[in-house]
Amino acid sequence: MAEVKLINVWKKFGDFTAVKELSLEIKDGEFLVLLGPSGCGKTTTLRMIAGLEEPTIGQIYIDDKLVADPEKGIFVPPKERDVAMVFQSYALYPHMTVYDNIAFPLKLRKVPKQEIDRRVREVAEMLGLTELLKRKPRELSGGQRQRVALGRAIIRRPKVFLMDEPLSNLDAKLRVKMRAELKKLQRQLGVTTIYVTHDQVEAMTMGDRIAVMNRGELQQVGTPDEVYNKPLNTFVAGFIGSPPMNFLTATVSSDGFLDFGEFRLKLLKDQFEVLEENNLIGKEVIFGIRPEDIYDASFIRVEEPENIVRAKVDIVENLGGEKIVHLRLGDIIFTAKFPQESVVEEGQEAEVFFDMKKAHVFNKTNERAIF
Ligand code: ATP
Numbered sequence: 001m002a003e004v005k006l007i008n009v010w011k012k013f014g015d016f017t018a019v020k021e022l023s024l025e026i027k028d029g030e031f032l033v034l035l036g037p038s039g040c041g042k043t044t045t046l047r048m049i050a051g052l053e054e055p056t057i058g059q060i061y062i063d064d065k066l067v068a069d070p071e072k073g074i075f076v077p078p079k080e081r082d083v084a085m086v087f088q089s090y091a092l093y094p095h096m097t098v099y100d101n102i103a104f105p106l107k108l109r110k111v112p113k114q115e116i117d118r119r120v121r122e123v124a125e126m127l128g129l130t131e132l133l134k135r136k137p138r139e140l141s142g143g144q145r146q147r148v149a150l151g152r153a154i155i156r157r158p159k160v161f162l163m164d165e166p167l168s169n170l171d172a173k174l175r176v177k178m179r180a181e182l183k184k185l186q187r188q189l190g191v192t193t194i195y196v197t198h199d200q201v202e203a204m205t206m207g208d209r210i211a212v213m214n215r216g217e218l219q220q221v222g223t224p225d226e227v228y229n230k231p232l233n234t235f236v237a238g239f240i241g242s243p244p245m246n247f248l249t250a251t252v253s254s255d256g257f258l259d260f261g262e263f264r265l266k267l268l269k270d271q272f273e274v275l276e277e278n279n280l281i282g283k284e285v286i287f288g289i290r291p292e293d294i295y296d297a298s299f300i301r302v303e304e305p306e307n308i309v310r311a312k313v314d315i316v317e318n319l320g321g322e323k324i325v326h327l328r329l330g331d332i333i334f335t336a337k338f339p340q341e342s343v344v345e346e347g348q349e350a351e352v353f354f355d356m357k358k359a360h361v362f363n364k365t366n367e368r369a370i371f
Helices: 042-050 098-108 113-127 142-154 172-189 200-206 224-229 234-239 269-277
Strands: 004-013 016-026 031-035 057-062 065-069 083-086 160-164 192-197 209-214 217-222 246-252 257-259 264-266 284-289 294-296 308-318 322-329 332-339 349-354 360-363
Touching: 004 042, 016 042, 016 217, 031 042, 031 200, 042 057, 042 083, 042 160, 042 192, 083 142, 098 113, 098 142, 113 142, 113 172, 142 172, 172 200, 192 200, 200 224, 209 224, 209 234, 217 224, 217 234, 234 246, 234 284, 234 360, 246 332, 294 332, 322 349
Parallel strands: 031 192, 031 209, 083 160, 160 192
Antiparallel strands: 004 016, 004 057, 057 065, 209 217, 246 257, 246 284, 257 264, 284 360, 294 349, 308 322, 308 349, 322 332
């Protein structure tokens, strides 16, 4: 087991900066998810930890060992870092059986045969592969193949697992199943794990903490609860959550309301005070609210009637358990998540309640959260 530490790490490819000023500490036994859109530098970060890529600037530690520091000319090659990588494409050896695929890393290290056999069976048991040990990869399903790839990674008992979108080739149902299995396995083994994905649901369900990246820069690190409920900026707020958070421009009014032109919403007392302290009275801000925090007003007892707004229903997407409702008020459009029983019809009007306790406000200039 090990801690992984990155200190002010940069990676440049020619003129292009793929990773910028990244400092991150992954704790012993932690499951850390690196989350961000395509091209944000997640894979490059993982490859630098693995030793497949050298940072341009900065230090990387695995445990207390400095494994990369270009300034000091230190670069420990991958095989001496004691990390195991699992990729999106599992790259099993097609001519070998499941048994031999899992045993392969130990054979390379000349581990005695009996010991190999014991460990292969132990890993196969853990991953539910015992019945499949004699099969070849082509005789397995996608999920089974992925488990073999995991088996091959865990049999070495590395200090750190590095996983790059390992579930993205699986169909939706299997992905959900493997998500839970992988998380359980990681808990059981207690191995520090760094997991790259662009899928926010995967990040939310699997990570002890999530590090959100955008354009090579770390945006926020926190527990799933923190990044969801206390996003530090509009990028994190908009990237996590589906459908995404609504962002509307508003002016802070001196009587304690947010003014959207077409309608107004009353701020809570402490929210108004924070805006006042930030000298934002009379200024424009970005108001953010998640679809699930806008209610069908006919379903709830509301204590703040001023925060009920009448809007036109543009589109209703019925998801079975709930409805995604696209609403419009003049030029202002937003999305709400209503319960299945809610009676809303396209083209009609609906009264909706904005739960201001759940509201976020961001600075319009730098897009950072004020609350
Ligand atoms: P994805 O989810 O699409 O894999 P990512 O977040 O993992 O994206 P990276 O693979 O880390 O992104 O790439 C970050 C940026 O660096 C991209 O713009 C990519 O084009 C660029 N990049 C990566 N490797 C190289 C390379 N060897 N040479 C030049 N540019 C590179």
